[in-house]
Amino acid sequence: NPVRVLICGGGNAAHVMAGLAATRQGVEVRVLTIFADEADKWTEAMKLRGFNVIIKGHRGQPDIDLQANPFTVSKYPEEVVPGCDLVVFAVPAYGHAQYLNAMKPFLKPGSLLVALPGSSGFEFEVNDVLKDVAKSISVMTFDTLPWAARLKEYGHSVEVLGIKKVIHGALHGNCETVFPHDRNAVETLQYLVGEVPVLDVSGHILGITLLSPNAYVHPTMMYAEWANWDGQPVSRAPLLYHGVTDSSIKEMTQVHEEVEGLAKRIMELRPNVDLSKVKGLFPYILEIYEDHILDKSNLKTAFLSNTAYEGLRFPMVATEDGKLSPDFNNRYLSEDIPYGLVVIRGIAEIVGVDTPHIDKVLLWSQEKLGKEFLIDGHIAGKHVPESRSPQAYGMTTLDEILWM
Numbered sequence: 001n002p003v004r005v006l007i008c009g010g011g012n013a014a015h016v017m018a019g020l021a022a023t024r025q026g027v028e029v030r031v032l033t034i035f036a037d038e039a040d041k042w043t044e045a046m047k048l049r050g051f052n053v054i055i056k057g058h059r060g061q062p063d064i065d066l067q068a069n070p071f072t073v074s075k076y077p078e079e080v081v082p083g084c085d086l087v088v089f090a091v092p093a094y095g096h097a098q099y100l101n102a103m104k105p106f107l108k109p110g111s112l113l114v115a116l117p118g119s120s121g122f123e124f125e126v127n128d129v130l131k132d133v134a135k136s137i138s139v140m141t142f143d144t145l146p147w148a149a150r151l152k153e154y155g156h157s158v159e160v161l162g163i164k165k166v167i168h169g170a171l172h173g174n175c176e177t178v179f180p181h182d183r184n185a186v187e188t189l190q191y192l193v194g195e196v197p198v199l200d201v202s203g204h205i206l207g208i209t210l211l212s213p214n215a216y217v218h219p220t221m222m223y224a225e226w227a228n229w230d231g232q233p234v235s236r237a238p239l240l241y242h243g244v245t246d247s248s249i250k251e252m253t254q255v256h257e258e259v260e261g262l263a264k265r266i267m268e269l270r271p272n273v274d275l276s277k278v279k280g281l282f283p284y285i286l287e288i289y290e291d292h293i294l295d296k297s298n299l300k301t302a303f304l305s306n307t308a309y310e311g312l313r314f315p316m317v318a319t320e321d322g323k324l325s326p327d328f329n330n331r332y333l334s335e336d337i338p339y340g341l342v343v344i345r346g347i348a349e350i351v352g353v354d355t356p357h358i359d360k361v362l363l364w365s366q367e368k369l370g371k372e373f374l375i376d377g378h379i380a381g382k383h384v385p386e387s388r389s390p391q392a393y394g395m396t397t398l399d400e401i402l403w404m
Protein backbone atom coordinates (compact mmCIF):
# COMPACT_ATOMS: atom_id res chain seq x y z
CA ASN A 1 0.00 0.00 0.00
CA PRO A 2 1.28 3.48 -0.77
CA VAL A 3 1.83 5.96 2.06
CA ARG A 4 -0.86 8.62 1.68
CA VAL A 5 0.50 12.08 2.33
CA LEU A 6 -1.54 15.26 2.59
CA ILE A 7 0.21 18.62 2.28
CA CYS A 8 -1.69 21.61 3.71
CA GLY A 9 -1.03 25.01 2.21
CA GLY A 10 -0.65 26.72 -1.10
CA GLY A 11 2.51 28.82 -0.82
CA ASN A 12 6.25 28.33 -1.26
CA ALA A 13 6.70 25.61 1.35
CA ALA A 14 3.65 23.62 0.24
CA HIS A 15 4.86 23.64 -3.36
CA VAL A 16 8.28 22.26 -2.41
CA MET A 17 6.95 19.64 -0.01
CA ALA A 18 4.30 18.41 -2.44
CA GLY A 19 6.70 18.41 -5.37
CA LEU A 20 9.44 16.50 -3.54
CA ALA A 21 7.01 13.95 -2.09
CA ALA A 22 5.52 13.40 -5.54
CA THR A 23 8.89 12.38 -6.97
CA ARG A 24 9.09 9.36 -4.60
CA GLN A 25 7.92 5.83 -5.34
CA GLY A 26 5.16 4.30 -3.24
CA VAL A 27 3.71 7.62 -2.15
CA GLU A 28 0.30 9.07 -2.93
CA VAL A 29 0.39 12.85 -2.61
CA ARG A 30 -2.60 15.10 -2.07
CA VAL A 31 -2.70 18.84 -1.39
CA LEU A 32 -5.33 20.73 0.59
CA THR A 33 -5.33 24.47 0.05
CA ILE A 34 -8.39 26.23 1.38
CA PHE A 35 -7.27 29.77 0.67
CA ALA A 36 -9.01 31.75 -2.11
CA ASP A 37 -8.85 30.06 -5.53
CA GLU A 38 -5.42 28.49 -5.04
CA ALA A 39 -6.62 24.90 -5.52
CA ASP A 40 -8.16 25.69 -8.93
CA LYS A 41 -5.14 27.72 -10.03
CA TRP A 42 -2.71 25.00 -8.99
CA THR A 43 -4.75 22.19 -10.60
CA GLU A 44 -5.07 24.10 -13.86
CA ALA A 45 -1.38 25.01 -14.07
CA MET A 46 -0.29 21.45 -13.29
CA LYS A 47 -2.66 19.96 -15.85
CA LEU A 48 -1.23 22.16 -18.59
CA ARG A 49 2.47 22.09 -17.73
CA GLY A 50 3.23 19.50 -15.07
CA PHE A 51 5.01 20.26 -11.80
CA ASN A 52 8.72 20.89 -11.21
CA VAL A 53 10.93 21.53 -8.20
CA ILE A 54 14.13 23.30 -9.20
CA ILE A 55 17.01 22.90 -6.75
CA LYS A 56 19.30 25.84 -7.44
CA GLY A 57 22.96 24.87 -7.85
CA HIS A 58 25.54 26.45 -5.55
CA ARG A 59 29.19 27.28 -6.21
CA GLY A 60 28.96 26.69 -9.95
CA GLN A 61 26.92 23.48 -9.70
CA PRO A 62 24.06 23.21 -12.22
CA ASP A 63 20.43 23.42 -11.13
CA ILE A 64 18.58 20.13 -10.61
CA ASP A 65 15.12 20.02 -12.16
CA LEU A 66 12.88 17.40 -10.54
CA GLN A 67 9.64 16.42 -12.27
CA ALA A 68 6.87 15.36 -9.94
CA ASN A 69 4.34 12.64 -10.65
CA PRO A 70 0.77 13.97 -10.94
CA PHE A 71 -1.09 14.61 -7.68
CA THR A 72 -4.46 15.92 -6.53
CA VAL A 73 -4.96 19.47 -5.26
CA SER A 74 -8.28 20.35 -3.66
CA LYS A 75 -9.92 22.94 -1.47
CA TYR A 76 -12.42 20.40 -0.11
CA PRO A 77 -11.16 18.49 2.94
CA GLU A 78 -13.65 15.64 2.39
CA GLU A 79 -11.95 14.91 -0.97
CA VAL A 80 -8.38 14.66 0.26
CA VAL A 81 -8.17 14.10 4.03
CA PRO A 82 -9.83 10.66 4.42
CA GLY A 83 -7.34 7.81 4.51
CA CYS A 84 -4.21 9.97 4.86
CA ASP A 85 -1.41 8.52 7.01
CA LEU A 86 0.62 11.67 7.27
CA VAL A 87 -0.47 15.31 7.11
CA VAL A 88 2.17 18.00 6.62
CA PHE A 89 1.32 21.59 7.56
CA ALA A 90 3.38 23.82 5.29
CA VAL A 91 1.66 27.14 5.97
CA PRO A 92 2.40 30.14 8.17
CA ALA A 93 1.27 29.59 11.77
CA TYR A 94 -1.79 31.85 11.45
CA GLY A 95 -3.22 29.27 9.02
CA HIS A 96 -2.85 26.20 11.26
CA ALA A 97 -6.19 26.49 13.09
CA GLN A 98 -8.19 26.85 9.86
CA TYR A 99 -6.68 23.64 8.48
CA LEU A 100 -7.13 21.75 11.75
CA ASN A 101 -10.79 22.74 11.88
CA ALA A 102 -11.33 21.82 8.25
CA MET A 103 -9.81 18.36 8.52
CA LYS A 104 -11.01 17.38 11.99
CA PRO A 105 -14.06 15.32 10.87
CA PHE A 106 -11.99 13.34 8.35
CA LEU A 107 -8.75 12.49 10.17
CA LYS A 108 -7.83 8.82 10.32
CA PRO A 109 -7.15 7.54 13.86
CA GLY A 110 -3.44 6.88 14.28
CA SER A 111 -2.42 9.41 11.64
CA LEU A 112 0.49 11.78 12.10
CA LEU A 113 0.35 15.58 11.85
CA VAL A 114 3.67 17.19 10.97
CA ALA A 115 4.26 20.94 11.23
CA LEU A 116 7.04 22.10 8.97
CA PRO A 117 7.74 24.46 10.63
CA GLY A 118 5.50 24.45 13.72
CA SER A 119 6.17 27.79 15.44
CA SER A 120 5.72 27.87 19.20
CA GLY A 121 2.54 26.37 20.60
CA PHE A 122 1.56 24.23 17.60
CA GLU A 123 0.90 21.27 19.90
CA PHE A 124 -1.35 23.40 22.16
CA GLU A 125 -3.42 24.47 19.16
CA VAL A 126 -3.76 20.88 17.92
CA ASN A 127 -5.01 19.82 21.32
CA ASP A 128 -7.42 22.74 21.55
CA VAL A 129 -8.95 22.38 18.08
CA LEU A 130 -9.02 18.59 17.80
CA LYS A 131 -10.03 17.94 21.44
CA ASP A 132 -10.82 14.19 21.78
CA VAL A 133 -9.60 13.47 18.25
CA ALA A 134 -6.14 14.68 19.38
CA LYS A 135 -5.82 11.61 21.61
CA SER A 136 -5.78 9.27 18.63
CA ILE A 137 -3.28 11.14 16.49
CA SER A 138 0.43 11.91 16.77
CA VAL A 139 2.11 15.27 16.36
CA MET A 140 5.58 16.04 15.06
CA THR A 141 6.83 19.57 14.88
CA PHE A 142 10.01 21.22 13.57
CA ASP A 143 11.89 24.39 14.43
CA THR A 144 12.22 25.66 10.88
CA LEU A 145 11.50 25.00 7.23
CA PRO A 146 14.08 22.71 5.56
CA TRP A 147 14.47 25.06 2.61
CA ALA A 148 14.67 28.66 1.51
CA ALA A 149 12.10 28.51 -1.26
CA ARG A 150 10.37 30.77 -3.73
CA LEU A 151 7.50 30.11 -6.10
CA LYS A 152 8.47 30.50 -9.71
CA GLU A 153 5.15 29.88 -11.46
CA TYR A 154 2.11 29.21 -9.32
CA GLY A 155 1.07 25.54 -9.47
CA HIS A 156 3.83 24.67 -11.91
CA SER A 157 7.30 25.39 -10.52
CA VAL A 158 9.10 26.35 -7.35
CA GLU A 159 12.76 27.09 -6.68
CA VAL A 160 14.73 25.79 -3.72
CA LEU A 161 17.37 28.46 -3.10
CA GLY A 162 19.04 26.78 -0.13
CA ILE A 163 18.73 23.64 1.98
CA LYS A 164 19.56 23.51 5.69
CA LYS A 165 21.97 20.88 6.92
CA VAL A 166 19.86 19.71 9.82
CA ILE A 167 16.49 20.68 11.29
CA HIS A 168 15.22 19.80 14.76
CA GLY A 169 11.95 18.14 15.58
CA ALA A 170 10.12 16.19 18.24
CA LEU A 171 7.33 13.65 18.14
CA HIS A 172 4.41 13.29 20.53
CA GLY A 173 2.29 10.16 20.36
CA ASN A 174 2.54 6.68 19.05
CA CYS A 175 1.97 6.34 15.33
CA GLU A 176 3.49 2.90 14.81
CA THR A 177 0.22 1.39 13.66
CA VAL A 178 0.26 3.64 10.60
CA PHE A 179 3.92 3.09 9.80
CA PRO A 180 4.26 -0.64 10.46
CA HIS A 181 6.47 -1.57 7.52
CA ASP A 182 10.05 -0.79 6.59
CA ARG A 183 10.03 2.91 7.53
CA ASN A 184 8.89 4.46 10.80
CA ALA A 185 7.33 7.94 10.92
CA VAL A 186 10.61 9.89 10.93
CA GLU A 187 12.14 7.69 8.23
CA THR A 188 9.03 8.17 6.10
CA LEU A 189 9.28 11.95 6.36
CA GLN A 190 13.02 11.81 5.67
CA TYR A 191 12.29 9.73 2.56
CA LEU A 192 9.83 12.40 1.40
CA VAL A 193 12.14 15.42 1.87
CA GLY A 194 15.28 13.61 0.67
CA GLU A 195 18.72 13.17 2.26
CA VAL A 196 19.07 16.77 3.45
CA PRO A 197 18.32 18.30 5.78
CA VAL A 198 18.82 15.55 8.32
CA LEU A 199 15.65 15.40 10.41
CA ASP A 200 16.93 15.25 13.98
CA VAL A 201 13.84 14.19 15.92
CA SER A 202 14.16 13.64 19.66
CA GLY A 203 13.10 14.87 23.07
CA HIS A 204 9.85 16.32 24.35
CA ILE A 205 7.68 18.24 21.90
CA LEU A 206 7.83 21.32 24.17
CA GLY A 207 11.52 21.49 23.24
CA ILE A 208 10.53 22.69 19.74
CA THR A 209 8.14 25.31 21.11
CA LEU A 210 11.08 26.70 23.11
CA LEU A 211 13.68 26.18 20.40
CA SER A 212 11.81 27.83 17.50
CA PRO A 213 14.31 30.58 16.70
CA ASN A 214 11.94 33.04 15.00
CA ALA A 215 10.18 33.50 18.34
CA TYR A 216 13.07 35.40 19.84
CA VAL A 217 15.49 36.23 17.02
CA HIS A 218 13.10 38.29 14.88
CA PRO A 219 11.42 40.38 17.61
CA THR A 220 14.78 40.98 19.31
CA MET A 221 16.38 42.08 16.04
CA MET A 222 13.46 44.46 15.48
CA TYR A 223 13.79 45.80 19.02
CA ALA A 224 17.54 46.27 18.77
CA GLU A 225 17.23 48.15 15.47
CA TRP A 226 14.17 50.29 16.08
CA ALA A 227 13.56 50.83 19.81
CA ASN A 228 15.67 53.99 19.76
CA TRP A 229 14.71 55.08 16.26
CA ASP A 230 14.09 58.83 15.98
CA GLY A 231 10.99 58.33 13.82
CA GLN A 232 12.59 59.88 10.74
CA PRO A 233 12.09 57.85 7.51
CA VAL A 234 15.30 56.46 6.02
CA SER A 235 16.41 56.18 2.42
CA ARG A 236 17.44 52.51 2.51
CA ALA A 237 16.30 49.48 4.53
CA PRO A 238 19.06 48.48 6.99
CA LEU A 239 20.66 45.08 6.57
CA LEU A 240 19.10 42.41 8.76
CA TYR A 241 21.53 39.68 9.91
CA HIS A 242 24.42 41.23 8.04
CA GLY A 243 23.84 44.39 10.04
CA VAL A 244 24.15 42.90 13.55
CA THR A 245 26.15 44.93 16.09
CA ASP A 246 27.65 44.14 19.50
CA SER A 247 24.53 45.58 21.02
CA SER A 248 22.01 43.53 18.97
CA ILE A 249 24.06 40.38 19.60
CA LYS A 250 23.97 41.14 23.33
CA GLU A 251 20.18 41.59 23.28
CA MET A 252 19.70 38.32 21.39
CA THR A 253 22.03 36.44 23.73
CA GLN A 254 20.26 37.75 26.83
CA VAL A 255 16.85 36.76 25.51
CA HIS A 256 18.11 33.36 24.40
CA GLU A 257 19.72 32.72 27.79
CA GLU A 258 16.33 33.21 29.41
CA VAL A 259 14.82 30.60 27.07
CA GLU A 260 17.65 28.19 27.91
CA GLY A 261 17.18 28.90 31.63
CA LEU A 262 13.48 28.12 31.27
CA ALA A 263 14.22 24.77 29.57
CA LYS A 264 16.74 23.90 32.33
CA ARG A 265 14.25 24.75 35.06
CA ILE A 266 11.56 22.54 33.49
CA MET A 267 14.05 19.66 33.28
CA GLU A 268 14.91 20.15 36.98
CA LEU A 269 11.22 20.01 37.86
CA ARG A 270 10.48 17.05 35.55
CA PRO A 271 13.69 15.03 35.11
CA ASN A 272 12.03 12.65 32.62
CA VAL A 273 11.29 15.52 30.22
CA ASP A 274 14.06 15.94 27.65
CA LEU A 275 14.44 19.55 26.47
CA SER A 276 18.14 19.18 25.74
CA LYS A 277 17.67 20.45 22.19
CA VAL A 278 17.41 23.94 23.68
CA LYS A 279 21.08 24.85 23.70
CA GLY A 280 23.17 27.98 23.11
CA LEU A 281 22.32 30.18 20.14
CA PHE A 282 25.86 30.06 18.73
CA PRO A 283 26.17 26.23 18.48
CA TYR A 284 22.62 26.10 17.16
CA ILE A 285 23.28 28.58 14.32
CA LEU A 286 26.59 26.85 13.52
CA GLU A 287 24.91 23.47 13.21
CA ILE A 288 22.10 24.63 10.93
CA TYR A 289 24.19 26.81 8.65
CA GLU A 290 27.53 25.04 8.89
CA ASP A 291 28.27 25.19 5.15
CA HIS A 292 27.20 28.83 4.81
CA ILE A 293 29.19 30.44 7.63
CA LEU A 294 32.60 31.67 6.54
CA ASP A 295 33.87 32.98 9.91
CA LYS A 296 32.95 30.75 12.85
CA SER A 297 34.82 32.79 15.49
CA ASN A 298 31.75 33.90 17.45
CA LEU A 299 28.01 34.54 17.19
CA LYS A 300 28.48 37.97 15.63
CA THR A 301 30.84 36.77 12.88
CA ALA A 302 28.56 33.77 12.32
CA PHE A 303 25.70 36.16 11.50
CA LEU A 304 27.84 38.61 9.52
CA SER A 305 29.49 35.94 7.34
CA ASN A 306 26.50 33.66 6.75
CA THR A 307 26.03 33.56 2.96
CA ALA A 308 22.45 32.31 3.38
CA TYR A 309 21.60 35.75 4.84
CA GLU A 310 22.98 37.73 1.92
CA GLY A 311 20.78 40.62 0.81
CA LEU A 312 18.22 40.24 3.63
CA ARG A 313 17.06 43.61 4.97
CA PHE A 314 14.60 44.78 7.60
CA PRO A 315 10.98 44.88 6.37
CA MET A 316 9.95 48.46 5.53
CA VAL A 317 6.99 50.40 4.20
CA ALA A 318 7.20 53.33 1.78
CA THR A 319 6.41 56.78 3.11
CA GLU A 320 4.77 59.61 1.17
CA ASP A 321 8.06 61.38 0.55
CA GLY A 322 9.49 58.30 -1.19
CA LYS A 323 11.46 57.17 1.84
CA LEU A 324 11.08 54.14 4.10
CA SER A 325 9.83 53.45 7.61
CA PRO A 326 10.05 50.15 9.53
CA ASP A 327 7.12 47.80 8.94
CA PHE A 328 5.93 46.91 12.42
CA ASN A 329 3.10 44.77 11.04
CA ASN A 330 5.43 42.44 9.22
CA ARG A 331 5.49 38.76 10.26
CA TYR A 332 8.63 39.36 12.35
CA LEU A 333 6.26 40.87 14.88
CA SER A 334 2.72 39.97 13.74
CA GLU A 335 3.49 36.21 13.71
CA ASP A 336 6.60 35.82 15.83
CA ILE A 337 5.01 37.56 18.82
CA PRO A 338 1.64 35.69 19.13
CA TYR A 339 3.01 32.35 17.80
CA GLY A 340 6.42 32.81 19.40
CA LEU A 341 7.57 35.07 22.20
CA VAL A 342 4.18 35.28 23.97
CA VAL A 343 4.02 31.48 24.09
CA ILE A 344 7.47 31.24 25.67
CA ARG A 345 6.71 34.06 28.13
CA GLY A 346 3.43 32.35 29.06
CA ILE A 347 5.24 29.08 29.80
CA ALA A 348 7.84 30.94 31.89
CA GLU A 349 5.05 32.47 33.94
CA ILE A 350 3.52 29.08 34.75
CA VAL A 351 6.93 27.59 35.58
CA GLY A 352 7.82 30.62 37.72
CA VAL A 353 10.89 31.78 35.84
CA ASP A 354 11.60 35.53 35.57
CA THR A 355 12.31 36.83 32.07
CA PRO A 356 13.22 40.54 32.25
CA HIS A 357 14.82 40.66 28.80
CA ILE A 358 11.97 38.83 27.10
CA ASP A 359 9.54 41.18 28.86
CA LYS A 360 11.38 44.24 27.58
CA VAL A 361 11.27 43.02 23.95
CA LEU A 362 7.68 41.82 24.30
CA LEU A 363 6.37 45.08 25.80
CA TRP A 364 7.97 47.09 23.01
CA SER A 365 6.75 44.68 20.29
CA GLN A 366 3.16 44.53 21.49
CA GLU A 367 3.01 48.30 21.61
CA LYS A 368 4.17 48.45 17.97
CA LEU A 369 1.51 45.88 17.04
CA GLY A 370 -1.17 47.74 18.99
CA LYS A 371 -1.81 44.61 21.08
CA GLU A 372 -1.86 43.71 24.75
CA PHE A 373 -0.50 40.35 25.77
CA LEU A 374 1.75 41.10 28.77
CA ILE A 375 0.11 43.35 31.32
CA ASP A 376 1.31 44.07 34.87
CA GLY A 377 3.79 41.22 34.63
CA HIS A 378 1.25 38.61 33.48
CA ILE A 379 0.14 37.09 30.19
CA ALA A 380 -3.35 38.41 30.81
CA GLY A 381 -3.84 41.18 28.25
CA LYS A 382 -6.96 41.40 26.13
CA HIS A 383 -5.30 39.95 23.03
CA VAL A 384 -4.04 36.77 24.75
CA PRO A 385 -6.77 34.66 23.01
CA GLU A 386 -5.14 35.61 19.67
CA SER A 387 -1.90 33.97 20.81
CA ARG A 388 -0.88 30.36 21.31
CA SER A 389 0.26 30.94 24.88
CA PRO A 390 -0.87 28.31 27.41
CA GLN A 391 -3.00 31.07 28.97
CA ALA A 392 -5.00 31.34 25.72
CA TYR A 393 -6.13 27.75 26.26
CA GLY A 394 -6.74 28.07 29.99
CA MET A 395 -3.66 26.04 30.98
CA THR A 396 -2.32 26.86 34.42
CA THR A 397 0.04 23.99 35.33
CA LEU A 398 3.28 22.57 33.98
CA ASP A 399 1.70 19.14 33.59
CA GLU A 400 -0.98 20.54 31.31
CA ILE A 401 1.72 22.23 29.22
CA LEU A 402 3.56 18.93 29.00
CA TRP A 403 0.36 17.06 28.01
CA MET A 404 0.84 14.72 30.97
Ligand code: NAD
Pocket residue numbers: 009010011012013014033034035038090091092093095098116117144145147148149150
Ligand atom coordinates in the same frame (compact mmCIF):
# COMPACT_ATOMS: atom_id res chain seq x y z
P1 NAD B 1 3.88 31.69 2.08
O1 NAD B 1 4.04 33.16 2.31
O2 NAD B 1 4.21 31.17 0.73
O3 NAD B 1 2.41 31.28 2.47
C1 NAD B 1 1.41 31.83 1.77
C2 NAD B 1 0.28 30.82 1.72
O4 NAD B 1 -0.39 30.81 2.98
C3 NAD B 1 -0.73 31.19 0.70
O5 NAD B 1 -0.35 30.70 -0.56
C4 NAD B 1 -1.95 30.51 1.26
O6 NAD B 1 -1.98 29.14 0.92
C5 NAD B 1 -1.76 30.63 2.75
N1 NAD B 1 -2.50 31.79 3.23
C6 NAD B 1 -2.20 33.09 3.07
N2 NAD B 1 -3.11 33.88 3.64
C7 NAD B 1 -4.03 33.06 4.18
C8 NAD B 1 -5.21 33.26 4.91
N3 NAD B 1 -5.66 34.47 5.22
N4 NAD B 1 -5.87 32.17 5.31
C9 NAD B 1 -5.44 30.93 5.02
N5 NAD B 1 -4.32 30.68 4.33
C10 NAD B 1 -3.64 31.73 3.92
O7 NAD B 1 4.68 30.94 3.20
P2 NAD B 1 5.90 29.97 2.95
O8 NAD B 1 7.01 30.72 2.32
O9 NAD B 1 5.37 28.74 2.32
O10 NAD B 1 6.33 29.67 4.44
C11 NAD B 1 5.64 28.76 5.29
C12 NAD B 1 6.25 28.89 6.66
O11 NAD B 1 7.65 28.62 6.58
C13 NAD B 1 6.14 30.29 7.26
O12 NAD B 1 5.92 30.17 8.63
C14 NAD B 1 7.48 30.92 6.98
O13 NAD B 1 7.80 31.90 7.93
C15 NAD B 1 8.40 29.71 7.09
N6 NAD B 1 9.65 29.87 6.33
C16 NAD B 1 9.62 30.09 4.99
C17 NAD B 1 10.82 30.18 4.29
C18 NAD B 1 10.87 30.35 2.79
O14 NAD B 1 11.96 30.39 2.23
N7 NAD B 1 9.76 30.41 2.08
C19 NAD B 1 12.02 30.06 4.97
C20 NAD B 1 12.01 29.83 6.35
C21 NAD B 1 10.81 29.72 7.01
